[in-house]
Amino acid sequence: MSLNVFLQHCLTGISLGGAYALIAIGYTMVYGILRLINFAHGEIFMIAGYFMIFATANFGWAVGIPVTLIATVVLGVVVERLAYKPLREAPRMSIMISAIGVSYLLQNLTTYLFTALPKPYPEIPILKQIYNIGGLSASLVTFITPILTIILVFILVYIINHTKIGMAMRAVSKDFETSRLMGIKINKVISTTFVIGSALAAVGSILYFTDRMSVTPFSGTLPGLKCFVAAVIGGIGSVPGAVVGGFIIGICETMMIALGYSTFSDAFTFVLLIIMLLFRPTGIFGEKTIDKV
Amino acid sequence: MSENLLEIKDLYVSYGGIKAVKGINIEVPKGEIVTLIGANGAGKSTTLRTIAGLVKAESGSIMFKGEELIGVETNDVVSKGITLVPEGRRVFPDLTVLENLKIGAYMRTDNLDADIKWIYELFPRLEERSWQLAGTLSGGEQQMLAVGRALMSKPELIMMDEPSLGLAPIVVQGIFDIIKEINNQGVTILLIEQNANMALKAAHRGYVMETGSITMQGKGVDLLNDESVKAAYLGKKK
Numbered sequence: 001m002s003l004n005v006f007l008q009h010c011l012t013g014i015s016l017g018g019a020y021a022l023i024a025i026g027y028t029m030v031y032g033i034l035r036l037i038n039f040a041h042g043e044i045f046m047i048a049g050y051f052m053i054f055a056t057a058n059f060g061w062a063v064g065i066p067v068t069l070i071a072t073v074v075l076g077v078v079v080e081r082l083a084y085k086p087l088r089e090a091p092r093m094s095i096m097i098s099a100i101g102v103s104y105l106l107q108n109l110t111t112y113l114f115t116a117l118p119k120p121y122p123e124i125p126i127l128k129q130i131y132n133i134g135g136l137s138a139s140l141v142t143f144i145t146p147i148l149t150i151i152l153v154f155i156l157v158y159i160i161n162h163t164k165i166g167m168a169m170r171a172v173s174k175d176f177e178t179s180r181l182m183g184i185k186i187n188k189v190i191s192t193t194f195v196i197g198s199a200l201a202a203v204g205s206i207l208y209f210t211d212r213m214s215v216t217p218f219s220g221t222l223p224g225l226k227c228f229v230a231a232v233i234g235g236i237g238s239v240p241g242a243v244v245g246g247f248i249i250g251i252c253e254t255m256m257i258a259l260g261y262s263t264f265s266d267a268f269t270f271v272l273l274i275i276m277l278l279f280r281p282t283g284i285f286g287e288k289t290i291d292k293v
Numbered sequence: 294m295s296e297n298l299l300e301i302k303d304l305y306v307s308y309g310g311i312k313a314v315k316g317i318n319i320e321v322p323k324g325e326i327v328t329l330i331g332a333n334g335a336g337k338s339t340t341l342r343t344i345a346g347l348v349k350a351e352s353g354s355i356m357f358k359g360e361e362l363i364g365v366e367t368n369d370v371v372s373k374g375i376t377l378v379p380e381g382r383r384v385f386p387d388l389t390v391l392e393n394l395k396i397g398a399y400m401r402t403d404n405l406d407a408d409i410k411w412i413y414e415l416f417p418r419l420e421e422r423s424w425q426l427a428g429t430l431s432g433g434e435q436q437m438l439a440v441g442r443a444l445m446s447k448p449e450l451i452m453m454d455e456p457s458l459g460l461a462p463i464v465v466q467g468i469f470d471i472i473k474e475i476n477n478q479g480v481t482i483l484l485i486e487q488n489a490n491m492a493l494k495a496a497h498r499g500y501v502m503e504t505g506s507i508t509m510q511g512k513g514v515d516l517l518n519d520e521s522v523k524a525a526y527l528g529k530k531k
């Protein structure tokens with residue numbers, strides 16, 4: 001493999017990793033605040049794909065993108081309200097099972113509505129244009145994805161660390177009851193978390209499917225699982241962790257394919273998960289909890 | 294006779310089948326320090342948590358400035374001017390000291406600078422540690438922070454659940470000095486204490502709670518001199 005080819009694969013991997021990172025943030029934030037693995041997140045990402053298909057068909061892609069973002073956010077918040085909020089006081093296992101239920105419900109619902117046949121994803125001409133930068137040639141979306149990811153992550157980290165709602169999110173993620181005593185409406189804060197997670201999943205979905213060109217009701221399953229793995233590898237609950245995890249998974253997967261092991265590339269993701277869980281179960285950025293009685 | 298800021302009438306609270314509070318009556322006059330003492334498991338924390346809306350009452354009434362509090366959500370209770378310093382401090386460990394103070398004022402939209410300055414005057418230790426994560430503070434410092442955080446909401450009534458628990462005697466004295474000072478500034482206080490001696494000395498009025506019921510009430514000094522209180526809670530025999 002020549003250096004140029006290697007760099008080309010790196011670029012592809014980083015770009016895929018960026019999309020994964022955006023989805024992984026949704027897992028990590030919801031886990032951070034509710035201690036819930038939101039199994040429906042992959043399906044939300046997939047349905048964002050369908051939203052984009054229908055919105056673009058009706059309004060063109062320029063309007064289609066904001067419509068997709070808004071529709072995905074609404075879907076994410078509605079899922080939280082209907083399937084998770086009523087179980088706030090229930091044991092964690094119940095809400096986890098509810099999440100698995102929602103995941104299958106959304107998958108079957110999309111199959112019922114749109115059949116299981118792949119639907120072509122709209123082409124956004126600007127994003128598909130091929131550029132040559134320093135000997136590397138790729139479509140604009142490949143260059144844009146990692147840059148956009150980093151920008152969004154910076155904004156997100158700023159919100160979490162330097163705004164009032166961010167402070168409330170950090171408080172609620174530690175202690176519901178004391179947060180209530182501060183006058184925080186925790187349901188509002190939890191909804192905000194789902195708004196952010198779903199919006200990022202919608203952006204990730206646009207970047208990911210633009211490269212893949214079609215959507216099926218099962219398109220969310222494997223990316224969803226991989227991004228969950230990315231969040232675990234990075235240290236679930238940590239936003240920078242999810243981003244690093246996303247890039248690691250994206251790059252590893254692309255390299256495996258480049259080396260001719262494409263059949264194993266998915267399995268490799270899970271091998272990585274097992275290794276991580278065995279040697280550092282809290283993940284790269286996993287929190288060491290200080291418990292003081 | 295001063296008016297009552299808080300009036301609890303015939304309050305019952307239970308957890309599942311267990312009756313934790315069985316028809317208590319408590320009056321908290323405006324501007325006073327009222328203390329609630331009693332053995333472990335008597336239902337003291339449950340009473341405060343019910344006032345704060347964290348636990349649902351079974352029946353009875355809790356009137357605050359003439360308004361019913363039962364059924365009111367916690368964040369609305371806070372916005373009416375009541376705050377609770379919870380049992381076990383419960384500061385937010387990975388927020389800084391300053392952030393913990395700011396989050397205490399979450400409902401407020403006005404400028405906080407003057408109040409943060411006031412808290413730092415009450416607890417100079419906290420100012421030195423303004424940027425430290427609250428989880429790394431000592432127990433006593435965390436307690437100061439929990440009290441400071443509660444004050445940031447500018448409450449009319451501050452409820453404290455065992456603020457002296459686990460603190461060195463000198464620090465306990467400091468906490469009681471602060472309680473009196475806050476009270477002098479016009480804040481009404483409802484205080485739970487294991488340290489019955491100090492609590493009754495500081496309080497205008499006291500209630501003794503046993504297995505969910507109020508068994509005795511009166512002026513702080515009177516309870517302090519009561520033989521049965523002495524025997525049960527002050528560890529003295531005559």
Ligand SMILES: Nc1ncnc2c1ncn2[C@@H]1O[C@H](COP(=O)(O)OP(=O)(O)OP(=O)(O)O)[C@@H](O)[C@H]1O
Nearest residue numbers: 308311313331332333334335336337338339340380
């Ligand atoms: N969440 C709960 N679920 C079930 N029972 C509870 C719960 N919280 C308290 N109890 C029970 O209610 C009773 C009163 O508890 P509470 O915490 O109010 O006591 P307390 O007077 O504050 O005691 P202490 O001085 O030990 O803090 C106890 O018997 C306790 O076991």
Ligand SMILES: [Mg+2]
Nearest residue numbers: 337338339380
């Ligand atoms: Mg208690």
